[in-house]
Structures are given as structure tokens and as C-alpha cells.
Amino acid sequence: MAGLLGSLTLISVTILFLIVGYITIQGIGGINLAFFTDIPKPMGQDGGGIAQAILGTLEMLAVGALIAVPLGVGTGIYMAEYGGGKLNSMIRFSLEILASLPSIVIGVFVWALVVRSLGSFSGLAGAFALSIVMVPIIGGSVDEILRLVPNSLREAGLALGVPRWRVILQVVIPTVLPGIFTGVVLGVARAAGETAPLLLTALGNEFINTDLLKPMGAMPLQIYNYALSPYPEWHQKAWAATLVLVLVIALFSAGVRITTRKFRYVR
Amino acid sequence: MSANLMTALQQGSALEARDLDVYYGKAHAVSGVSIRFKPNTITAIIGPSGCGKSTVLRCLNRMHEVVKDAYVTGEVLLNNENIYMPQIDPVRIRRRIGMVFQKPNPFPMMSVYENVIAGFKLNRGTPKHVNFDEVVERSLRSAALWDEVKDKLNVSGAALSGGQQQRLCIARAIAVEPEVLLMDEPCSALDPISTRKIEDLMQELVKHYTIVLVTHNMQQAMRASEMTAFMLADERRIGQLVEYAPTQQLFKNPSDPRTEDYVSGRIG
Numbered sequence: 304m305a306g307l308l309g310s311l312t313l314i315s316v317t318i319l320f321l322i323v324g325y326i327t328i329q330g331i332g333g334i335n336l337a338f339f340t341d342i343p344k345p346m347g348q349d350g351g352g353i354a355q356a357i358l359g360t361l362e363m364l365a366v367g368a369l370i371a372v373p374l375g376v377g378t379g380i381y382m383a384e385y386g387g388g389k390l391n392s393m394i395r396f397s398l399e400i401l402a403s404l405p406s407i408v409i410g411v412f413v414w415a416l417v418v419r420s421l422g423s424f425s426g427l428a429g430a431f432a433l434s435i436v437m438v439p440i441i442g443g444s445v446d447e448i449l450r451l452v453p454n455s456l457r458e459a460g461l462a463l464g465v466p467r468w469r470v471i472l473q474v475v476i477p478t479v480l481p482g483i484f485t486g487v488v489l490g491v492a493r494a495a496g497e498t499a500p501l502l503l504t505a506l507g508n509e510f511i512n513t514d515l516l517k518p519m520g521a522m523p524l525q526i527y528n529y530a531l532s533p534y535p536e537w538h539q540k541a542w543a544a545t546l547v548l549v550l551v552i553a554l555f556s557a558g559v560r561i562t563t564r565k566f567r568y569v570r
Numbered sequence: 571m572s573a574n575l576m577t578a579l580q581q582g583s584a585l586e587a588r589d590l591d592v593y594y595g596k597a598h599a600v601s602g603v604s605i606r607f608k609p610n611t612i613t614a615i616i617g618p619s620g621c622g623k624s625t626v627l628r629c630l631n632r633m634h635e636v637v638k639d640a641y642v643t644g645e646v647l648l649n650n651e652n653i654y655m656p657q658i659d660p661v662r663i664r665r666r667i668g669m670v671f672q673k674p675n676p677f678p679m680m681s682v683y684e685n686v687i688a689g690f691k692l693n694r695g696t697p698k699h700v701n702f703d704e705v706v707e708r709s710l711r712s713a714a715l716w717d718e719v720k721d722k723l724n725v726s727g728a729a730l731s732g733g734q735q736q737r738l739c740i741a742r743a744i745a746v747e748p749e750v751l752l753m754d755e756p757c758s759a760l761d762p763i764s765t766r767k768i769e770d771l772m773q774e775l776v777k778h779y780t781i782v783l784v785t786h787n788m789q790q791a792m793r794a795s796e797m798t799a800f801m802l803a804d805e806r807r808i809g810q811l812v813e814y815a816p817t818q819q820l821f822k823n824p825s826d827p828r829t830e831d832y833v834s835g836r837i838g
Contacts, residue, residue: 387638453675455671455673455675456675456677456678457636458633458636458669458671458675459671459675459676459677459739459742460677460688460692461633461636461664462631462633462664462668462669462671462743463664463665463668463688463689463692463693463742463743463746464661464662464663464664464665464666464689464693464746465661465689465692465693466661469692469693470692473691473692474677474679474692477679478677478678478679
């Protein structure tokens, strides 16, 4: 029995190494400095990179986080500190549904709401879509992390005649600030790799564009475009861009691991 | 500093519960407790687990309200003023009636120094002329902790030993100069030497504060308190006050047979 389960486990873990290994082998040859600083070039020309996609991803992640962090962190604090019993399980259930929505659904929704009413695909629409991906992840992890704060600390503050909201802001949250940060990073990292919500919102752009009201490039979209082309040179670029995206997200996760290891507040 | 606070420095206030009933939602936890805590006196509340002694203590500064759906009927009078009057803010009451908990709970993100003045720092409207250095030294001296920590005021409160943490919590509670100090089994997580220090400390503090001490340790009640109240849950598991008398009398010559059973070790 243990042998069988062990083999199954081995297969599961091997999948990760296969994926990462294959992407590395295929992509490493396409990576050089110009790949990060150039925009895509027309077919037939040498070179060309993903600069506009990296820039677009960063900008949309930043704007998305600007929307999602207050929403997610606020929801998490509400659940942990104010909400009770039935209300909480309703909120948690809604967040879980939101998190498990197929991401193309988010894309369609934002397309109908933002793209159609603004009359154009845009980075702003992409950022909206990414923020919807982030909110449930951030909200859920903030709620969880705040529950690690022992009640005795809240009581210590309250017993000093400190109002509840001040206890939350000045005692509870500072105690788990690194953990809250971790939750935010997890949400942002998850959104960084999303393709489907961007297809119908940011659309993609072959040129550098920082105007939020115009179509914007993004790394997953660039991979999609390069990969769908019929040219082997572009396939090589798709592999290279994939490798970069995987590395960026791995970096996020590693950063989270390190900060959470330092941060152990359990009493 | 107001005249009111200055007198509080010298003297504790009288505290009295009248016909106090406590409920957690539909559960009736404590029934009909009437008791008058004398100023500048240590009153111990003893009784077996589940008798409602901690619940009563938490009603005295409205800390029980922190639990969802908890409420009380009856009155609690601080210097003859009912702290449950609708216009009274529980937050203000808790500044006048401080509390020390079973488990030491210093703020782990704050230094020793910051812990002592947390009652000021976490609240706005601190009078400008409060000298924090003075408050810290005075409070830590009063809590018999100054000599041990005066060279490490900047280390985290969580880095002290358990007994030191508990005295730090006492310093934090008295820094804001309350009139009454509620202590909820303050030594149950401590070793005998630390327990001894805190009991000695209580004998000093009682000169300035009214102290109500919940303890499951009868020896502690005998050593430390002047008055003792004995509580017991009835067959419906509702806590009641059985007997309230001077400590010597309650332990040597109890008037209620249930008290005698408990203090002689036959129940509990």
C-alpha cells in the first residue's frame, strides 16, 4: 500500500519537475538582455522581446492591487474581527465561489461591464479583472492570519479602556503585519499568471503603452500570441517568456516562504 | 492631571454588584449575585471551576460584553454610580477598573517601556504634560519590576520570564491609575516564587487600589485576602454566591454547609 501511494506521490511531484525542467530547456536559449528591453519585432526581423508585456503586467498588477488590497484586507478584517457565525460562513462561501469561478468568466464579465461601456479594450479593464482574481485570495488569507492572534491580546487592549477599532488597528494588525503582507503577495502572484481574464479586457499590445485607457500587453498574453504563431522563432520566444513568468512567480512564492518562516506568531 | 485621578492615586473606590444575573445568549451563567467590595481591600472570589467566578469578575468592568450575545441584568456600582447605565461607555469604565488576566498577555510587538504606557499610547487625548519616563518608572516600581528591567526597557515584553510578564501586565494596568484592579487567577500560570512576588505586590497595591482577586487556590485566598466570597454552581449549572465573609471566618467557621464542604476539601 505504502509503495503504491508512494509511487503516485512520486508521479505528482515529478510533474512539477518535468514542467519546470522542460520549460527551462526550451526557454533558456531565448533569454538575453534584449529579450527584456525590446518589444516584439515583425516576422522576418531578428530579435524582439517582451518589454511591453512585462511593463503592462506590472502596471495592471499594481492598479489591480490598488483596488483589491483595500477590498480584500477590509473583508478579511471584517470576517475575523466583527463578523460572527452564520454571516461569516456566508461571506467565506461567497469568497470561495468567487475564487473558484473560471477566470474566463471574470474576463467576460469585465468585458461587458468595462470594455463595452468605455468602448475599447484597455489596461484598466485588465486591472479590474485581475483585482477580481486577487480579492478572494487576499480576503481569505487575511481572515486566517488574524485568527492566529490570541484573544488574550485583544482583551489586554480592551481592558486598558481602548476602543475596539483602535485595538484592531494598533494591536491586532501590527502583530500579524508580515502575515497580511504574505496574503497580499499570494493574491498578486496568482493574478500575475492569469491569461483568460486579460484576453477579453487588456487584449494585448505589441508596443509599449502605459496609458490605462488603451489596450495593454501582458506576459501571459504575449506567451499566448507567440505560441499561436506558425513561426519556430516565435515559439522559442514563447518558451522564453514562459520561463520568465515561471521564475517571477516562483520568486514571489519563495519570498512569501521566507517572510512567513521568519514570522511565527503562535502562542 | 485631574483632582479625581490624584485621589485615585491614594485610594481605591468602592465597588458593588446588586442582583447581578449574567447570560451568554440563552445560557444563564450566574444568578443573583449581590456583593460589596470594600475600598482598599483585597477580596478573593473562590469556588470550583465553572462556578462563574471569572464571569462575575468580567462583569465588574464590562469585559464580559466582549463575548458575543453576553449580557447582564442588575447593577454594578462604582462609587455608587451604576456602570451599566445606558449612557455610560464601557470603554471609559475599563479605564477606571483595570484588569490582569490569567495568562500574562504583554503586547509582543511592543518593548517593555511601550507596554507600560500602552494605555496612553493606544488612546488619543493623552494629556500633553504626562511624562512617560516618570510613568514607566513609577509603574514598574509599583509592580516590583523596576530593578529587574530598568536596563532592558527596550526589549520586547514577550522576552521577559512568565512572572516578569505578569508583573509587566500589572504595571501596564496601574499606569493609567485605575480605581479598582480586577485580577483573574493572576498566578495560575506562574511558579511558586513568582506567585509569592505577586502576592507580596498585592499587599502594596491594596494601599492605593481596591483589588478583587479570583483564584482557585484556597491557600492563596487565605494568604492574600481580607474578605472572601465563595461561589458555587447549582444543579442547573447556574453560578451563585454562597457566602461572603472575612477570610478568616469563611475558612475557619463557615456558616453555610456547602462552604464548609468546599474549604475542607470534600467537594471541588
